[in-house]
Amino acid sequence: MHVVAAVAGVPLFGLLIDIGALVSMFAGTLACITAAARVLLLMAHNGLAHGSLRTTHVRNETPSYAVVVTGIAAMLPVAVLAARGASGLDVYGWLGSLATYGFIVAYALVCIALPRYLRNHGTHTLAAQILSGLAGVAMLLALVGNLYPVPEGPYGKLPYIYLVYLAAGLLWFVISSRGKNTPVEKV
Numbered sequence: 346m347h348v349v350a351a352v353a354g355v356p357l358f359g360l361l362i363d364i365g366a367l368v369s370m371f372a373g374t375l376a377c378i379t380a381a382a383r384v385l386l387l388m389a390h391n392g393l394a395h396g397s398l399r400t401t402h403v404r405n406e407t408p409s410y411a412v413v414v415t416g417i418a419a420m421l422p423v424a425v426l427a428a429r430g431a432s433g434l435d436v437y438g439w440l441g442s443l444a445t446y447g448f449i450v451a452y453a454l455v456c457i458a459l460p461r462y463l464r465n466h467g468t469h470t471l472a473a474q475i476l477s478g479l480a481g482v483a484m485l486l487a488l489v490g491n492l493y494p495v496p497e498g499p500y501g502k503l504p505y506i507y508l509v510y511l512a513a514g515l516l517w518f519v520i521s522s523r524g525k526n527t528p529v530e531k532v
Contacts, residue, residue, distance in 0.1 A: 378419055382411035393521045439499060442491070446507040449488050456481035 346366075350359030386408035389399035402409040426436045459477045463469040495501050 374419065378412060378415045381415040381418075382408045385411040385415060393518065435499075439503060442500060442503045443507055443510075445491065446488075446504065449484050449491070450511070453481055453484040453488075456484060 346362040347359035350356060350362060385394055385398050386401070388394040389396060389411070398408070398411045398414065400410055401407060422440060423436055426439070427433075431439075456477050460469060460474050463473050492504055496503075
């Protein structure tokens, strides 16, 4: 849009668009860090993460340690890739693709869990079952669309990197929850 604004003879609009995009990306990143910190806080309460991550700020009641950890986790891959000479567009594409796999898996799990949740709360309907099934099919199609045809270059390796990441997370869960009899908090 910056180039289009310059070609149109209003380069100031290009600068304003760039500033707007920067603010938008910052807000999106901050929202993801905040959400991840809340999940990490809950994981710590359930014994799946270090106990220090369950503490909250005295005055603001925010999960301050979890925010720092997730902030570092969000910044570290970008810093490493940038230090290795990757362009901003490549970093954005690679990490965005990895995040997309995570969203697809999370949404698919919601589609699977929704009918049972509704049944347990006495609000299950056939329409909800059908909608959940259709949404699950949409998630499957989105995943297939990301994997076939196999993308060239680094994008072809990202699904395998995500699977290793997912397997490591599942292994962590199995090891962390072994021998614990405490029920998981309901969200």
